[in-house]
Amino acid sequence: xxxxxxxxxxxxxxxxxxxxxxxxxxxxxxxxxxxxxxxxxxxxxxxxxxxxxxxxxxxxxxxxxxxxxxxxxxxxxxxxxxxxxxxxxxxxxxxxxxxxxxxxxxxxxxxxxxxxxxxxxxxxxxxxxxxxxxxxxxxxxxxxxxxxxxxxxxxxxxxxxxxxxxxxxxxxxxxxxxxxxxxxxxxxxxxxxxxxxxxxxxxxxxxxxxxxxxxxxxxxxxxxxxxxxxxxxxxxxxxxxxxxxxxxxxxxxxxxxxxxxxxxxxxxxxxxxxxxxxxxxxxxxxxxxxxxxxxxxxxxxxxxxxxxxxxxxxxxxxxxxxxxxxxxxxxxxxxxxxxxxxxxxxxxxxxxxxxxxxxxx
Amino acid sequence: xxxxxxxxxxxxxxxxxxxxxxxxxxxxxxxxxxxxxxxxxxxxxxxxxxxxxxxxxxxxxxxxxxxxxxxxxxxxxxxxxxxxxxxxxxxxxxxxxxxxxxxxxxxxxxxxxxxxxxxxxxxxxxxxxxxxxxxxxxxxxxxxxxxxxxxxxxxxxxxxxxxxxxxxxxxxxxxxxxxxxxxxxxxxxxxxxxxxxxxxxxxxxxxxxxxxxxxxxxxxxxxxxxxxxxxxxxxxxxxxxxxxxxxxxxxxxxxxxxxxxxxxxxxxxxxxxxxxxxxxxxxxxxxxxxxxxxxxxxxxxxxxxxxxxxxxxxxxxxxxxxxxxxxxxxxxxxxxxxxxxxxxxxxxxxxxxxxxxxxxxxxxxxxxxxxxxxxxxxxxxxxxxxxxxxxxxxxxxxxxxxxxxxxxxxxxxxxxxxxxxxxxxxxxxxxxxxxxxxxxxxxxxxxxxxxxxxxxxxxxxxxxxxxxxxxxxxxxxxxxxxxxxxxxxxxxxxxxxxxxxxxxxxxxxxxxxxxxxxxxxxxxxxxxxxxxxxxxxxxx
Numbered sequence: 064x065x066x067x068x069x070x071x072x073x074x075x076x077x078x079x080x081x082x083x084x085x086x087x088x089x090x091x092x093x094x095x096x097x098x099x100x101x102x103x104x105x106x107x108x109x110x111x112x113x114x115x116x117x118x119x120x121x122x123x124x125x126x127x128x129x130x131x132x133x134x135x136x137x138x139x140x141x142x143x144x145x146x147x148x149x150x151x152x153x154x155x156x157x158x159x160x161x162x163x164x165x166x167x168x169x170x171x172x173x174x175x176x177x178x179x180x181x182x183x184x185x186x187x188x189x190x191x192x193x194x195x196x197x198x199x200x201x202x203x204x205x206x207x208x209x210x211x212x213x214x215x216x217x218x219x220x221x222x223x224x225x226x227x228x229x230x231x232x233x234x235x236x237x238x239x240x241x242x243x244x245x246x247x248x249x250x251x252x253x254x255x256x257x258x259x260x261x262x263x264x265x266x267x268x269x270x271x272x273x274x275x276x277x278x279x280x281x282x283x284x285x286x287x288x289x290x291x292x293x294x295x296x297x298x299x300x301x302x303x304x305x306x307x308x309x310x311x312x313x314x315x316x317x318x319x320x321x322x323x324x325x326x327x328x329x330x331x332x333x334x335x336x337x338x339x340x341x342x343x344x345x346x347x348x349x350x351x352x353x354x355x356x357x358x359x360x361x362x363x364x365x366x367x368x369x370x371x372x373x374x375x376x377x378x379x380x381x382x383x384x385x386x387x388x389x390x391x392x393x394x395x396x397x398x399x400x401x402x403x404x405x406x407x408x409x410x411x412x413x414x415x416x417x418x419x420x421x422x423x424x
Numbered sequence: 425x426x427x428x429x430x431x432x433x434x435x436x437x438x439x440x441x442x443x444x445x446x447x448x449x450x451x452x453x454x455x456x457x458x459x460x461x462x463x464x465x466x467x468x469x470x471x472x473x474x475x476x477x478x479x480x481x482x483x484x485x486x487x488x489x490x491x492x493x494x495x496x497x498x499x500x501x502x503x504x505x506x507x508x509x510x511x512x513x514x515x516x517x518x519x520x521x522x523x524x525x526x527x528x529x530x531x532x533x534x535x536x537x538x539x540x541x542x543x544x545x546x547x548x549x550x551x552x553x554x555x556x557x558x559x560x561x562x563x564x565x566x567x568x569x570x571x572x573x574x575x576x577x578x579x580x581x582x583x584x585x586x587x588x589x590x591x592x593x594x595x596x597x598x599x600x601x602x603x604x605x606x607x608x609x610x611x612x613x614x615x616x617x618x619x620x621x622x623x624x625x626x627x628x629x630x631x632x633x634x635x636x637x638x639x640x641x642x643x644x645x646x647x648x649x650x651x652x653x654x655x656x657x658x659x660x661x662x663x664x665x666x667x668x669x670x671x672x673x674x675x676x677x678x679x680x681x682x683x684x685x686x687x688x689x690x691x692x693x694x695x696x697x698x699x700x701x702x703x704x705x706x707x708x709x710x711x712x713x714x715x716x717x718x719x720x721x722x723x724x725x726x727x728x729x730x731x732x733x734x735x736x737x738x739x740x741x742x743x744x745x746x747x748x749x750x751x752x753x754x755x756x757x758x759x760x761x762x763x764x765x766x767x768x769x770x771x772x773x774x775x776x777x778x779x780x781x782x783x784x785x786x787x788x789x790x791x792x793x794x795x796x797x798x799x800x801x802x803x804x805x806x807x808x809x810x811x812x813x814x815x816x817x818x819x820x821x822x823x824x825x826x827x828x829x830x831x832x833x834x835x836x837x838x839x840x841x842x843x844x845x846x847x848x849x850x851x852x853x854x855x856x857x858x859x860x861x862x863x864x865x866x867x868x869x870x871x872x873x874x875x876x877x878x879x880x881x882x883x884x885x886x887x888x889x890x891x892x893x894x895x896x897x898x899x900x901x902x903x904x905x906x907x908x909x910x911x912x913x914x915x916x917x918x919x920x921x922x923x924x925x926x927x928x929x930x931x932x933x934x935x936x937x938x939x940x941x942x943x944x945x946x947x948x949x950x951x952x953x954x955x956x957x958x959x960x961x962x963x964x
Binding site for chain 1: 474476479480500501502503504505506508509510512514517518519520521522523530531533534535562563564578579582759760761782783784786787791792794798799800801802804813816817842856857860
């Protein structure tokens with residue numbers, strides 16, 4: 064018997080964003096370049112297999128920004144140093160003598176491989192987190208995520224969507240403005256040209272974002288039916304408190320220096336608060352769905368695939384496994400096998416998620 | 425249904441109020457047309473109806489606007505969404521989702537309709553607006569006209585009792601515009617929806633209107649009978665122009681009414697023939713633009729397939745055709761904005777390849793004013809923009825400014841280009857491009873948002889440029905502009921040239937692209953009111 068052809072569908076956007084968040088958490092806990100490059104590789108792989116063809120793929124731009132960050136950090140470290148004392152001298156730059164009160168600051172001087180590597184690893188971590196954000200953006204457009212944002216969070220929701228669509232929109236606009244620029248006889252290359260492009264690109268993107276917000280408003284987004292102002296305010300307050308809690312908790316979890324002990328309880332409390340406000344809001348939320356994305360086993364698999372590396376790397380960094388934070392020596396860092404396997408798990412959705420809808424070009 | 429009581433709107437920093445003391449009552453189930461010159465306050469008037477002015481735009485609104493008994497001062501636009509649907513001028517910036525079908529469903533989702541109803545209404549709406557073949561398309565890949573139809577469909581699907589549309593047909597080809605208007609007509613007559621629309625292309629809409637409101641410098645007339653309004657209005661369609669010329673009464677608004685009265689005029693014109701436009705200027709050999717076997721594919725789809733075209737020096741050629749036929753892509757390919765998949769583009773007798781030139785050299789030969797002229801504008805004042813243009817094109821200081829003064833009806837040089845009206849922005853962009861004095865001028869849909877006055881100035885300017893030897897190639901849906909200026913009309917369909925010939929022949933023989941005067945006077949082939957006036961003067 065022939066197998067029934069499944070209808071192509073898009074995976075639930077929340078699943079992709081939770082997956083991206085998990086991977087970003089994992090990336091933020093390590094400075095091991097092998098692991099970080101693996102994170103970026105997983106992002107590229109999954110996006111390549113499952114990105115939503117209806118939107119412009121923003122991942123390349125996020126990767127480009129990451130590359131710029133890494134390059135910038137390395138150059139700045141070579142010029143200014145970063146307080147890491149190393150033995151392997153790569154080059155000696157002419158140094159600028161500074162007065163005594165500027166002790167601890169230097170310009171030029173010896174450049175050691177150790178300090179460069181440290182800077183590169185640290186910047187690579189940021190690049191990897193950006194790649195995760197870009198991947199989530201490419202896999203599920205923030206506009207789709209918006210449909211699941213509770214009506215109680217109306218104002219926050221608009222801001223988030225306008226903010227999230229801003230970056231991809233910026234790229235489209237930059238391309239368009241650059242093309243239009245050639246019509247005025249400019250090739251759009253060079254620093255001065257870049258500076259001149261910035262304002263019109265930002266303006267266009269802002270205008271679009273405002274247009275989007277106005278359109279959402281006039282099409283009834285965030286309507287509160289049959290609710291009083293006080294109850295709406297209470298729900299919003301609750302939701303905001305919850306959100307702050309979640310953010311504080313996440314910060315605690317992500318930033319090991321703040322102490323993971325505080326992070327988890329705050330996160331749980333925040334999640335509870337936010338969850339309850341969402342429940343209150345959802346009961347009044349009049350919105351309904353046309354072909355709403357369903358939450359099936361593939362969504363659960365995707366979220367788990369993101370959660371596994373997050374948990375493993377958080378545990379690894381708390382317990383201080385070797386290679387999670389490589390030593391400051393000019394040698395190939397040890398690669399913890401468990402972490403590698405955990406990160407590879409995150410690539411599973413590239414196969415175990417539904418093929419995205421076919422969108423005619 | 426909609427009442428305005430002494431409504432005035434004043435934006436911060438604006439020298440004069442945008443609306444002054446408007447008192448108006450629009451009854452249920454009427455199709456009301458708002459008529460006024462560019463920048464007269466039409467958009468502001470429309471946006472007060474669903475409360476975007478002042479809730480979203482800022483500014484101060486005094487007086488009271490009520491819609492279906494709801495005061496817009498107390499209800500935010502989102503609460504009015506079940507009652508009022510607003511289709512904005514530029515639909516692409518208002519899409520909330522990424523795919524046609526999702527966009528149509530979006531409004532119904534926020535309203536909380538159950539999913540069975542949504543499914544049914546989505547299908548009905550897609551059929552009504554002819555969008556079924558596009559349902560799975562990504563919105564950003566649609567042509568301007570298709571996007572406009574999606575925007576109207578998305579609003580209509582949500583089932584509001586009032587539909588407000590700002591220039592709904594300005595980006596549409598004549599046939600698509602007719603379809604949209606027919607569906608508006610149907611929802612007004614069959615479903616009792618109140619429709620308020622502003623439109624510059626009166627020739628398309630005025631005969632559909634039940635009532636007309638004239639707007640001028642913030643003053644708004646009461647509801648007028650369309651024929652009476654057209655007698656008073658500063659802007660009017662060609663058929664009304666013809667009626668004013670000949671003195672028909674009552675003023676006919678549709679072709680059909682006009683034809684019934686036109687027998688005498690046809691007899692009077694008798695055997696005199698319109699003077700061919702080519703007499704007015706010397707048209708050079710057909711080597712200004714030579715396109716040979718051009719193929720362009722965008723996003724994996726072939727948009728142009730083997731287009732051959734040769735344009736004569738010093739002529740005005742109009743590219744016409746359905747939305748999405750490839751007109752913009754053809755212009756873009758000539759200006760080296762798109763990579764070619766095959767074929768060649770050559771400019772001038774020397775056979776210059778624009779694709780082989782740097783941008784700086786290219787602008788001397790080809791200038792393109794894109795569909796969104798604001799993409800060309802970067803500076804923060806009009807004056808600075810003109811100065812930057814002089815510098816970009818290496819023109820003498822003041823060139824762009826002089827051009828602008830010639831083209832426009834007076835633009836304040838201290839204004840930010842983004843605060844200009846759509847028509848004024850086009851004029852500024854045109855001045856910028858012209859300061860490079862290109863041999864070939866390409867214009868992509870230049871009449872969007874232009875009133876008749878601005879369009880007339882544009883037409884005169886293009887004719888003047890052609891007389892000086894500039895070759896003009898413009899893509900437009902505006903048959904009246906084509907009738908005014910074109911020597912030659914090329915019709916594209918599905919990426920191929922289907923018709924190519926002298927303007928009079930092509931326009932008069934096509935039911936979709938014939939201008940109003942031609943339709944009224946067929947079988948005689950007059951294109952414009954001015955031609956008829958000239959002939960009558962010669963006879964007398």
